[in-house]
Amino acid sequence: MMNEKIKHAIGQYNEELVTIRRKLHSEPELSWEEYNTSAFVSQYLDQLGIENRKTNPTGVIGEIKGGKPGKTIALRADMDALSVEELNIDLPYASKTKGKMHACGHDAHTAMLLIAAKALNDIKAELPGNVRLIFQPAEEVATGAKEMVKQGAVEGVDNVFGIHIWSQMPTKKVSCSPGPSFASADIFTVRFKGRGGHGAIPQDCIDAAIVASSFVMNVQSVVSRTIDPQKPAVLTIGKMTVGTRFNVIAENAVIEGTVRCFDSEIRDHIENQLRVYAEQVAAVYGASAEVDYVRGTQAVINGEESAHLVQDVAVSAFGEEVLYHEKPTMGGEDFSFYLDEVPGCFALVGSGNAEKDTQWAHHHGRFNLDEDAMVTGAELYAQYAWSFLNK
């Protein structure tokens, strides 16, 4: 199930793993701007003699060709940072760019996959099949994976595997359960148009503030009254912009929100209901409504066989006590676009350690990770690839 040479090699490369991650951490690049990161990745693979190509504009796809014929397994890491101000100012490797930060751990993912590639490349003569390395841009805006798929990332691939470092889980624990893992994440905008006018003459106006407020209150029943309570769904309105002045009746209101769920029928249902509520509520007041619904990531649903393989690999590489069951999150992850094409799964590796102050939430300015978790992540990538090819 696991390969001793891989374990040994990753152990030896641990210092390099940390060095790479810290370098990437100090030089964060936002989604679709990962020019230096992808150049670094490509150069690193070149140095190892691993065939690779750049994708447009900032992705890298590598391929380790095994010495024996077999299947192809794809391993994926994302590379983008966030527009978050790093608050870990004492860190010697803190972000050098104001307002940009690796606050989700994608720096670790890139470093882990590079070191996994190095270890797999060492034993490539023994590999029965090929390892595809996917270094993906723009996960945080949910468009990177889609673009990588379009540019051939999973062509000829039999299985795909990804990892996210997870600060909400104890460090070095591994979670990969069959079924839902991350929710679909959509964005919607509703624009109401009424008729503005003097704040003291409501009878001549159609108040967009009233229309929007009514919509916000009413639309809550979509989740609470029309969906099976056993099936999770979230409809959040995060932003509402209405009016211009205290004594002017608002002509326009703009509402922005997000929808999360695991089931595609529920997703269709909520989208449909949002349109119905917007139009009907507007109609009651004589206003008009326009709904813009943008589908972001789909739900990440782990394949049963793949998830069980991850669990078996984790137990044989790290011991029974490493297994953890993290419940599905309503957060989104664009890894789903690969799973749309090929079977596979997505694992979480814990990096939360109160002693090291690394339990801060992802996307927070104080986010950091227990770097000891990275060796688990790097080895899990490599051992999973080895095990899948030898299955």
Ligand SMILES: [Zn+2]
């Ligand atoms: Zn993130």
Ligand SMILES: [Zn+2]
């Ligand atoms: Zn992330």
